[in-house]
Amino acid sequence: MNNFDTFLSQLGATESGGVLSPLDLSTTFHRNADGSYNDELVYIRNDNPNRRQLEQALAFLEGGTDAFAFASAQAATLAILHLLPAQSHVIIPDDGYFGVGALLSEVFPESLLFSKVDMTDLKQVEMAIKPQTRMIWVETPSNPQLKITDLGEIGKICARHKILFVVDNTLSTPLLQQPFRYGADLILHSLTKYLNGHSDVLGGMVVLREKTDLQERMKMLQKIGGGVLSPFSAWMTLRGMRTLALRLRKHCENASLLANYLSTHPQIERVLYPGLSGHLEHEIAKKQMTDFGGLLSICVKGGAEAAMKVQAQTKCFVRATSLGGTESLIEHRASVEIGTQTPQNLLRLSVGLEDVQDLIDDLRQALQQLDA
Numbered sequence: 001m002n003n004f005d006t007f008l009s010q011l012g013a014t015e016s017g018g019v020l021s022p023l024d025l026s027t028t029f030h031r032n033a034d035g036s037y038n039d040e041l042v043y044i045r046n047d048n049p050n051r052r053q054l055e056q057a058l059a060f061l062e063g064g065t066d067a068f069a070f071a072s073a074q075a076a077t078l079a080i081l082h083l084l085p086a087q088s089h090v091i092i093p094d095d096g097y098f099g100v101g102a103l104l105s106e107v108f109p110e111s112l113l114f115s116k117v118d119m120t121d122l123k124q125v126e127m128a129i130k131p132q133t134r135m136i137w138v139e140t141p142s143n144p145q146l147k148i149t150d151l152g153e154i155g156k157i158c159a160r161h162k163i164l165f166v167v168d169n170t171l172s173t174p175l176l177q178q179p180f181r182y183g184a185d186l187i188l189h190s191l192t193k194y195l196n197g198h199s200d201v202l203g204g205m206v207v208l209r210e211k212t213d214l215q216e217r218m219k220m221l222q223k224i225g226g227g228v229l230s231p232f233s234a235w236m237t238l239r240g241m242r243t244l245a246l247r248l249r250k251h252c253e254n255a256s257l258l259a260n261y262l263s264t265h266p267q268i269e270r271v272l273y274p275g276l277s278g279h280l281e282h283e284i285a286k287k288q289m290t291d292f293g294g295l296l297s298i299c300v301k302g303g304a305e306a307a308m309k310v311q312a313q314t315k316c317f318v319r320a321t322s323l324g325g326t327e328s329l330i331e332h333r334a335s336v337e338i339g340t341q342t343p344q345n346l347l348r349l350s351v352g353l354e355d356v357q358d359l360i361d362d363l364r365q366a367l368q369q370l371d372a
C-alpha cells in the first residue's frame with residue numbers, strides 16, 4: 001500500500017502546523033448564527049474529526065467507499081446484524097470468532113436464524129442456503145483453527161443468490177488481504193487486534209464497498225445506536241496504524257519461522273498455519289493473501305492435559321486472551337469458548353515482535369516438560 005504514508009501525512013493538523021492531528025474531545029460543535037454547522041460537525045455521537053480520519057483511513061486501505069467506527073468489533077457486528085429483516089437466515093463459519101454466533105443465539109434468538117458451516121467445503125455452503133438466507137459471514141483465516149475460505153468462490157455464490165457477503169478481515173488487515181476484490185459487500189475489523197496493535201484500544205470498524213442504501217442505514221445504526229468509538233481510541237488507533245506495515249512484516253516472519261520449527265517437533269501433533277505448504281488450503285491462502293499473518297495454533301500430543309501443561313510453563317509467551325499486540329500470547333481456546341468445537345489439545349499462539357529465537361527457546365523448554 002505505497003501511498004498510505006502519503007495519506008497519513010495529509011492528516012496533519014492545519015492550524016498549529018503540527019505533524020499530527022490534535023485529539024478533539026469536544027462533545028458539541030459551534031453553530032453559526034444562521035443555524036448551520038461548519039464541516040457538518042454537530043455532536044460527538046454523530047461524528048468527530050478523529051473518528052472520521054480513522055474511518056477514511058480504513059475505507060482507503062480496503063478500497064471501499066465509506067467506513068463506520070464502533071466501540072468494539074462486537075458493537076460493529078451487532079450493527080451489521082441489525083441490517084437484516086426479521087426471520088432472515090445467516091450462514092456463519094463453524095470455526096470463527098465465537099462472538100458472532102453468541103450475538104445470533106443470545107441477542108437475536110427470536111428474529112434471526114443461522115447455520116454454522118465448514119466454509120472450506122463450498123458444497124456445504126451451497127446446501128445451507130435457504131430462501132430466506134440474506135447474509136454469508138466469512139472469517140479467513142479462521143480463528144482459532146486457521147482454516148482458509150476461498151473468497152472468490154464465496155463471492156460468486158453470494159452474487160448468484162443475491163446474498164450479502166461479509167468478511168471479518170481482522171486477522172489479515174487490509175495489508176494482507178483485500179476482500180472487496182472478491183465481491184465482499186461489507187468488511188468487519190476489530191481495531192483491538194493488529195490495526196491498533198498495542199493491546200491498549202478496544203474498537204471495531206465496518207467498511208462498505210459501494211455507496212448503496214446500506215450506507216445510510218449503517219450511519220443511522222452508528223449515530224442512533226450510539227455504540228461509537230471514542231475520539232481517543234480513534235487517535236490511538238491511527239497512531240498504531242502508522243507502524244502497521246512494519247509490524248505485520250515481523251509478525252508474519254516470526255510466525256512462519258515458529259510454525260516451521262514446531263511442525264518438526266515430536267510432541268506436536270499438528271501445526272495450523274496457512275503459510276505451511278502442508279496446510280490443507282495453502283494454495284488458496286497463497287492466491288488471496290500477500291502473507292500469512294501472525295496467528296497460529298498447535299495441537300499438542302496428549303490431549304487437554306498436555307496442552308495445559310505446556311501453556312503453564314511458558315515464560316516469554318504470556319498466558320492471555322486476544323491477539324495482534326506486540327507481545328506473544330498463548331491460550332487454551334477450548335476452555336474460554338462456550339459450546340466449542342475447538343480441539344481440546346489446541347493452543348493458540350499470537351506471535352509478537354520479540355526475537356524469534358527467544359520464542360522458539362520458550363516453546364522448546366515448555367514442550368520439554370512433557371518428556372518429564
Ligand SMILES: *Cc1c(COP(=O)(O)O)cnc(C)c1O
Nearest residue numbers: 072073074097168170190192203
Ligand atoms: C477479537 C475479534 C473480534 C471481536 O473484537 P472486539 O473488538 O473485542 O469486539 C472479532 N473478530 C475477530 C476475528 C477477532 O479476533
